Amino acid sequence: MSTVIEAQGMSKSYGNFNALDDISFAVQPGSIVGLIGPNGAGKTTTLKALLGLIQFDGDLSVLGADPRKERHSLMESLCFIADVGVLPRWLKVSNALDYAAGVHPKFNRQRAEEILAATNIPMNKRVKQLSKGMVTQLHLSLVMAIDVELLILDEPTLGLDILYRKSFYESLLNDYCDKQTSIIISTHQVEEIESLLTHLLFIDKGKIILDSAMDDLASQYGEVLVSPDDWVRAEALAPIYSRDLLGKKAMIFEDAAAADLAVLGDVSVPSVADLFVAKMRNNGGVK
Amino acid sequence: MKALAMLTRREFWEHRNTFVALPALVVAVLFSVMLLGTAYTPPSVNFSVQSNMDSDGFSVPSNIPSGGNQQQYEYQHDLRGTWATLLVTQLQATDSETRAQYLAVGLRTIERILSVILYLVTLSFLLNCLLTDRRDRSILFWKSMPVSDQATVLMKLFTAVIAVPLVYFAGIAALQVSWLSLLSLSTAGTELSAWETVWAPAQLLTHWLDYLALVLINTLWCLPLWGWLLLVSAYAKSVQLIWALGGPIALIFVESLVSDQGHMKAWIMQHCMPITSSANISDQLLSINMFSALIAGAAMVGLAILLRGRADEL
Numbered sequence: 001m002s003t004v005i006e007a008q009g010m011s012k013s014y015g016n017f018n019a020l021d022d023i024s025f026a027v028q029p030g031s032i033v034g035l036i037g038p039n040g041a042g043k044t045t046t047l048k049a050l051l052g053l054i055q056f057d058g059d060l061s062v063l064g065a066d067p068r069k070e071r072h073s074l075m076e077s078l079c080f081i082a083d084v085g086v087l088p089r090w091l092k093v094s095n096a097l098d099y100a101a102g103v104h105p106k107f108n109r110q111r112a113e114e115i116l117a118a119t120n121i122p123m124n125k126r127v128k129q130l131s132k133g134m135v136t137q138l139h140l141s142l143v144m145a146i147d148v149e150l151l152i153l154d155e156p157t158l159g160l161d162i163l164y165r166k167s168f169y170e171s172l173l174n175d176y177c178d179k180q181t182s183i184i185i186s187t188h189q190v191e192e193i194e195s196l197l198t199h200l201l202f203i204d205k206g207k208i209i210l211d212s213a214m215d216d217l218a219s220q221y222g223e224v225l226v227s228p229d230d231w232v233r234a235e236a237l238a239p240i241y242s243r244d245l246l247g248k249k250a251m252i253f254e255d256a257a258a259a260d261l262a263v264l265g266d267v268s269v270p271s272v273a274d275l276f277v278a279k280m281r282n283n284g285g286v287k
Numbered sequence: 288m289k290a291l292a293m294l295t296r297r298e299f300w301e302h303r304n305t306f307v308a309l310p311a312l313v314v315a316v317l318f319s320v321m322l323l324g325t326a327y328t329p330p331s332v333n334f335s336v337q338s339n340m341d342s343d344g345f346s347v348p349s350n351i352p353s354g355g356n357q358q359q360y361e362y363q364h365d366l367r368g369t370w371a372t373l374l375v376t377q378l379q380a381t382d383s384e385t386r387a388q389y390l391a392v393g394l395r396t397i398e399r400i401l402s403v404i405l406y407l408v409t410l411s412f413l414l415n416c417l418l419t420d421r422r423d424r425s426i427l428f429w430k431s432m433p434v435s436d437q438a439t440v441l442m443k444l445f446t447a448v449i450a451v452p453l454v455y456f457a458g459i460a461a462l463q464v465s466w467l468s469l470l471s472l473s474t475a476g477t478e479l480s481a482w483e484t485v486w487a488p489a490q491l492l493t494h495w496l497d498y499l500a501l502v503l504i505n506t507l508w509c510l511p512l513w514g515w516l517l518l519v520s521a522y523a524k525s526v527q528l529i530w531a532l533g534g535p536i537a538l539i540f541v542e543s544l545v546s547d548q549g550h551m552k553a554w555i556m557q558h559c560m561p562i563t564s565s566a567n568i569s570d571q572l573l574s575i576n577m578f579s580a581l582i583a584g585a586a587m588v589g590l591a592i593l594l595r596g597r598a599d600e601l
Contacts, residue, residue: 072435080431088425102293103432
């Protein structure tokens with residue numbers, strides 16, 4: 001299978017505001033990509049571009065198609081869940097299944113019913129009668145019953161309590177771990193999805209500021225807890241981020257020689273959350 | 288085909304109240320009124336049978352109690368019983384042509400009442416159908432399904448101008464059959480024949496075919512109206528009614544500045560109102576007027592499809 005997503009020089013502006021500023025990235029089959037950025041960074045704009053929901057400048061190929069021209073056929077192989085609340089409120093649960101079965105050639109109704117049976121969502125209720133968590137579960141059940149190549153999730157667990165958030169990602173992981181489906185998840189709740197991801201894309205002010213495989217993070221970034229005696233030596237290696245921790249400083253280094261860091265203390269791979277904060281601060285973002 | 292049918296079903300799920308419940312309610316109310324009217328025995332009434340035709344081909348209701356008229360005396364001896372009995376007796380006393388005209392008034396009245404409601408329901412549906420899902424963000428769900436923008440917009444149009452009128456037609460037909468049945472019941476126990484007095488002159492099948500033909504003709508005749516409403520619905524972010532009215536009013540105003548002929552105004556007014564009679568229909572169908580309506584309407588529907596393709600949540 002060839003590259004799932006290939007974006008080249010994508011730009012999109014709303015008036016004077018550059019939502020996307022010449023971004024390029026690629027997504028390979030089977031990867032689970034975290035698209036991470038603060039509010040207004042361009043996450044949703046990027047995802048909407050992938051879905052053919054907005055016009056933009058630049059080149060984009062999703063599953064070999066240009067979503068601006070071929071959204072309709074593209075949606076046979078691509079599923080999308082936005083944050084809670086995009087299922088129409090008047091829709092009955094059973095009708096949601098009828099509809100998907102009617103219009104989607106790859107929808108497996110029996111599978112959707114099995115997944116729903118494991119939840120406590122009643123078939124005869126309308127979406128407006130369900131809790132936020134149930135609506136998300138319903139949408140996920142529909143999506144998991146469709147055999148797709150690409151799944152796009154835009155803040156799928158926003159506004160849900162911790163129980164639903166956990167079960168959402170557990171279902172997702174269990175269902176997709178053995179498939180060749182690629183997944184893009186946008187979120188700013190980084191910690192919850194860190195263990196799922198194979199790739200990271202950080203986006204800020206319409207630009208990609210980090211594009212890396214999780215496995216490559218270790219070779220590029222190191223975090224060391226530096227004692228006060230070594231602070232001067234550590235600063236010379238130009239850490240991209242430093243924070244006080246129990247009388248020491250936790251510093252994150254980018255592209256520093258492993259031998260240089262080892263002298264300062266135990267080197268670990270920074271957590272995605274810390275790396276995110278480091279990158280955002282360097283980009284003049286969050287203070 | 289299965290997918291297209293589903294797009295129409297989906298509209299019926301969403302608009303169950305106005306597409307199904309409302310006509311059912313109106314039919315139920317009208318039927319109750321009929322039933323009461325049929326059973327009601329007026330204390331004393333003078334009937335006059337008239338076959339005066341008004342200008343648009345409808346005869347004036349002839350069961351109005353009237354002060355004095357030559358025919359009144361002719362049938363006076365029959366005036367005993369319920370409204371329905373009186374009606375049937377009157378029908379019996381007239382020639383078959385008058386009977387047919389007389390029954391036509393009742394049948395058309397039923398059609399008219401439901402058609403007016405249908406017209407308002409259609410206007411409201413088309414004006415909102417491409418806007419509400421952008422407002423409540425459910426467009427993100429609909430657009431995540433492999434349904435083309437053409438199919439989405441065209442099936443909404445189909446639902447509004449073909450599918451829903453058929454549902455209303457079922458209500459009309461049921462009510463017409465009920466009315467004629469009630470009249471027939473009144474002939475029971477008399478020497479009057481239900482078939483000859485009621486069913487044969489009613490020409491129910493002709494009425495129905497006429498109605499169904501008009502549904503199809505109005506799909507085309509009013510295409511500029513349907514297309515304009517879809518276009519406003521696809522374009523407007525709010526105040527869609529102001530857009531819908533403002534556009535044509537602005538056009539008419541501009542026309543009045545440059546010419547006093549009023550062609551545009553006449554054209555707009557014509558295509559805003561469905562044709563209600565199939566008399567001389569072929570002349571209208573083959574006119575430049577109709578042809579221009581098709582082109583303008585199709586262009587607006589096409590534009591609505593284009594806008595739908597670029598539509599995002601509001």
